[in-house]
Amino acid sequence: MSSETTPLRTGDVDQSYGSTPTAVSVSSQEEEEIVKDGVEDGSLPRVQLTPKEFWLMLLGLFMTVFLGALDTTIVATLVSDIGSYFNASHITSWLGGAYLLSVCCFTPLYGRLCNIIGRRASSLLAVGVFTIGTIGCAFAPTMNTLILARAIAGMGGGGIMTVSSVVLSDVVPLRSRGLWQGCLNVLFGAGSGIGGPLGGYLSDTLGWRSAFIIQIPFLLFAMVLVSSYLHIPIPPSPDGKVHSMRSRLARIDYAGSVTLVFFIGSFLLGISLKTSSELLWSDPRVWGLFVTSGVSGLAFLWVEAFFAAEPVLPLTLLRERGPLVVAINNFLLAMIAFITLYTVPLYFVAVQHATSSVAGSHLIPNSIALSIGSLSTGWYLRYSGRYYKATNFSVFLVLVSCVILATWNEETTPRWLFWIGVVPFGFGSSAAITSTLIAMIASVPRDQMAVATGISYTFRTSGQVLGVSLSGALTQAVLQSELSKRITGEGSQAVIEKIRHSTSYISTLPPLLQQQATQSYAKSLKAVFMVQAGLAFLAILVTLCLPEYPLDGNGGGAEQAKVAKKSKDVERAAAGVGGGRREEE
Numbered sequence: 001m002s003s004e005t006t007p008l009r010t011g012d013v014d015q016s017y018g019s020t021p022t023a024v025s026v027s028s029q030e031e032e033e034i035v036k037d038g039v040e041d042g043s044l045p046r047v048q049l050t051p052k053e054f055w056l057m058l059l060g061l062f063m064t065v066f067l068g069a070l071d072t073t074i075v076a077t078l079v080s081d082i083g084s085y086f087n088a089s090h091i092t093s094w095l096g097g098a099y100l101l102s103v104c105c106f107t108p109l110y111g112r113l114c115n116i117i118g119r120r121a122s123s124l125l126a127v128g129v130f131t132i133g134t135i136g137c138a139f140a141p142t143m144n145t146l147i148l149a150r151a152i153a154g155m156g157g158g159g160i161m162t163v164s165s166v167v168l169s170d171v172v173p174l175r176s177r178g179l180w181q182g183c184l185n186v187l188f189g190a191g192s193g194i195g196g197p198l199g200g201y202l203s204d205t206l207g208w209r210s211a212f213i214i215q216i217p218f219l220l221f222a223m224v225l226v227s228s229y230l231h232i233p234i235p236p237s238p239d240g241k242v243h244s245m246r247s248r249l250a251r252i253d254y255a256g257s258v259t260l261v262f263f264i265g266s267f268l269l270g271i272s273l274k275t276s277s278e279l280l281w282s283d284p285r286v287w288g289l290f291v292t293s294g295v296s297g298l299a300f301l302w303v304e305a306f307f308a309a310e311p312v313l314p315l316t317l318l319r320e321r322g323p324l325v326v327a328i329n330n331f332l333l334a335m336i337a338f339i340t341l342y343t344v345p346l347y348f349v350a351v352q353h354a355t356s357s358v359a360g361s362h363l364i365p366n367s368i369a370l371s372i373g374s375l376s377t378g379w380y381l382r383y384s385g386r387y388y389k390a391t392n393f394s395v396f397l398v399l400v401s402c403v404i405l406a407t408w409n410e411e412t413t414p415r416w417l418f419w420i421g422v423v424p425f426g427f428g429s430s431a432a433i434t435s436t437l438i439a440m441i442a443s444v445p446r447d448q449m450a451v452a453t454g455i456s457y458t459f460r461t462s463g464q465v466l467g468v469s470l471s472g473a474l475t476q477a478v479l480q481s482e483l484s485k486r487i488t489g490e491g492s493q494a495v496i497e498k499i500r501h502s503t504s505y506i507s508t509l510p511p512l513l514q515q516q517a518t519q520s521y522a523k524s525l526k527a528v529f530m531v532q533a534g535l536a537f538l539a540i541l542v543t544l545c546l547p548e549y550p551l552d553g554n555g556g557g558a559e560q561a562k563v564a565k566k567s568k569d570v571e572r573a574a575a576g577v578g579g580g581r582r583e584e585e
Helices: 051-077 079-086 093-116 119-138 143-171 174-205 215-229 245-250 254-276 284-307 321-350 356-361 364-384 388-406 415-420 423-443 446-486 492-501 503-508 511-543 557-575 579-584
Strands: none
Touching: 051 079, 051 093, 051 119, 051 143, 051 174, 051 215, 079 093, 079 143, 093 119, 093 143, 093 254, 093 446, 119 143, 119 215, 143 174, 143 446, 174 364, 174 423, 254 284, 254 446, 321 356, 321 388, 321 423, 321 446, 321 503, 321 511, 364 388, 364 423, 388 423, 388 511, 423 446, 446 492, 446 511, 492 503, 492 511, 503 511
């Protein structure tokens, strides 16, 4: 059988694609008929892929990941043009906020959907909803319609990365999984990096709508590839029987999904309103959302613990040490990452009075380090089969970078340190995100890998939104206090408000006021960097508790460890070494 027609099963990819993608060989023994309704333990399906199917499937998935990442940043450079077009600049911040909130709310749902309706249907659902939202953005007649369309796009965007990661876990052996995740992370980073410049160019040349229109044909092509080549069988139901789509849809935890969306959405919306709109804590819109979040959270816990047959977010997983440590680690790292991305450029604009382009260029070393960290960690996991030391070392690098940022000082810090201070963070954060996802997969049963992946991305996206909101709130609170100490007298409050809301206003001030404004910004950002360093130290303490399981096969390392331990105990009992006491216990 030729390499163009030989099917590849789960586990073959490590040998055929891992090192020499163009040289694919399958032994005659591997040409046997493949069971497609599940593995022997009934947990995960076998995968039958030809080299052509494998690469075209990856092309479809990687294209959606790239476009999803691009869409998160492409709007950033369109905000002013869109605001002017609709004459609604005062609400343009919701173009990004609506998308991020929607992503956070709907990300956890896709992990369970992968097990109920299958990987292909879940991927098509995510990309389809994302495409509908993108089309809505391209032809929105009003600002409110555009914001709604962004929220719809987020409903799909929340599943694109999750489902793609789940599919990779199905077709790539766990030991090579980190390398492929590194590639996925690099692609995501490339999309995020290109989004801003591309959006600005398209807006200047063809108009802001073209930035959305140009994505539509690529999204439709990606859906065709996914529909045609993503042939991973649907995992069997708990009773081991094959059910109709209607029966599978009935298994969805609708009550848990709704209460989870209200729990996350209300909390994050309350935080966003408090920080971005500067509302008081006593404002009914703020405390009302927090009350709604609290009630929804209690309802969610009750549904998941006592009602849901197949919980959308199984609490039993978070009672296990591995998934819990990874979830907290990802939450903290995501907060630190978005604090860095939003605060570092502000430092150069407000404290060093650099232009926006110069400030943004200081993040280029971070982007390069992100790619290197992801890929190098993937290679290390592949050849060592270990992730504990790599994960802890990566988080330590994040702390090093946070400490460097907290010590930045215009008078004593050398110029080169302003450029490379973020490099340890970029390398360490991407490396840790890659290795912790592998740790999560290794820590759970194979039939829970999809749900566990969804949990990981849920904590990441929640950390991203909270990182932006809380860092902004802390910056403004300290800035207000510092400015009030330095700037007093008649008309001082008006000057303070202008400084807080526009860094460009600082350059128009007299030299003395410029110095006071700059010092105030330096103090406020230093406070944020110190809090960030505290979060990094907490992440180290949490990551030290990470258990390590074997990276063999396609997952379920924790199960393999338990089986191995049980076999060893049996052997020791048979040899009469300590076995008697264990049996009595």
